[in-house]
Amino acid sequence: METFNSVIRQVPLEHYLILSFFLFSIGLAGVLFRRNTIIILMCLELMFNSVNLLLTAFSAHHNDPGGQVFVFFIMLVAAAEVTVGLAILVMMKRNVDSVDINQLNRLKW
């Protein structure tokens, strides 16, 4: 464990921050501007993992293993969430015969 931490710490924290920021921004942009629902789901994962990365980095730099344990939980929940998301996607494909997000325009009162 300590070796992992020392390896991680060899890279300065700022680099992780910048990397995470870019990953998150890419993910966010994808979620906002792409129309393919599959891509949107992938971008969501990207955002997730950017945060996970950051969490791990902070954990290592603070010498607190709690953050890394937390990441495992997040991954677990994310996996569950993806199954739900994909199930919705399948239903969407069956119902409107498309995975274009703009086809889901009846989600209103």
Next chain:
Amino acid sequence: MIMLVPLLPLLGAIIIATFRRSLKGNSAGMLGTLTIGSAFALSVMLFLGHDPATGPQIAHLFDWIHIGGMNIPFAFQVDALSLTMMLIVTGVGTLIHLYSIGYMHDDARVSTFFALLNLFTFAMLVLVMGANYVMTFIGWEGVGLCSYLLIGFWYTTPAYNYAARKAFVMNRIGDQGFVLGLAWLFSLTGTLNFNEVFDKASSLDTATLTGITLLLFVGAIGKSAQLPLFTWLPDAMAGPTPVSALIHAATMVTAGIYLIVRSSVLFELAPFTQDVILYTGLITALVAATIGVFQNDIKKVLAYSTVSQLGYMFVALGLGAYSAGLFHVTTHAFFKALLFLGAGSVIHALGGEQDIRKMGGLKGSIKVTYVTFLLGTLAISGLFPFSGFFSKDAILAHAFDRSPVLYALLLGGALITTFYMFRLLFLTFFGSYRGDKHPHESPAVMTVPLMVLAVLSVVGGLLNLPHVFGGHEPMKHYLESAAEGVSSEYLHLSATTEWTLMGLSTVLVLLVIFIAYGRFAKKATLDPEADQLSFFPRLFARKWYIDELYEMLFEKPYGWFSSKFSSIGEDRVMVPLMNGAGRVTQKAGQVLRLVQTGNMSFYLFAMVAGIIVFLIMTLYGV
């Protein structure tokens, strides 16, 4: 054993109420009578075992309210005063229960009736046995509730319900005074236990005590039907006759007297309140007596006589003659119960007829009722040697001691009482029958209580035989230990004066009986309807227009305010306010729902934008 006395009637009430559907025939009545009878037997045993010199026996059941420095135990107190009241309540109550078996035997809800009757007695016992003011208050409210339920017992008649409600509301007005008085007392002494309060009473200043005692007296006014709150009692006639007997004789109305005698320590220290009591009693005695002369309902006449007699008791209390007042309570319990039960027997005989104008000549057909009723009438008229003579004479003598004018007024009231009671007697039992029913004597279960009460009414005077008759006023000496005020009541009259006063009242009473005989027994002068009377008789027959006055003073303005609050407060303020709130919500919803376009991308965008806004807010600590 002490706690069994109130517990037995309560148990009876619960059992009868629980099994009221399966109790057939007389069993409910038997059970009810049995519990009260046992309570009476226990009271007698307590009475025999109690030595007045040792002071009160207190049965502490448990600590009821224990908050901070306040400690109000659930405790009963047995001393000379509460024993006297217990004996009256349970003794007369037993006879009334017994009588009710006969009177109510064909009523469909007879079991309910007996359950309530038992509960009523229980409440009254709690009232007189409580060892602190809070216990008294429980009983106080209990009798109020039970009287409401019993007056409105035949609830299918709307007028009876109104009478019940009136009784309840009138009592409630008095209760407010009682509660306020207790709160004040508590705030100053920090306790409501009788003995502790009385110990601390002398440390309070006179003005405060006057205020407290006046408030307590307001409570007594409500419960004991004095001016200006007496109007409920005559209307309480709506209930079955045994209920009237119970209310008028054994329970309820004597509560006010009891409260004042119990608190005599406080009242003795507040001379102004005593004067107020004196004059309230005097005015009530006279006003009620004048009304009684022109009533045509057999029970209404008795009701006004009760109000009037209660006035006498309050006069006695106002004069500081506590034992005389309590003596009158006792004898009054005997003869008023007798008169009411007798009236019930008459009503029973005539199949529900209550108008004395449709009676007459009944002495031949219902002999037992007649004889007992006659004895009761003689007793209430205060003719020697009946019980009423001694008790009323004691009050009159004390009044004479204070001022001859007071004596003259009270004697006048007593003579009016004699007049209307004999009017009632003669119109009911003498002359020829004016109705169309076939009178029949009541069964033994009803006449036996009458006979017992008649005997008590005749010999009740022995309980407190005054010195001039060679007696030693045993009741007064007995009560000295319980009510402090009793020991300070002295009569400064010489034996000659007393004899003169007694002789005077006896002669006048006989004269009035003679006048009444000539007017009502021989030719039965019937009063026309109230509208056709001249001014004063109409004023009396209309009860001095007090009900109308209250209607004008309270009901009308109350109704006016209510309608104004309804038309302005409700229609113009509250309704627009409520509707406005609803309308704003609706409009806002109509506008805001347009935000939901249904477009998924827009939702996502809105979500991210929202998060960013929150992040910025957090960042800048807004």
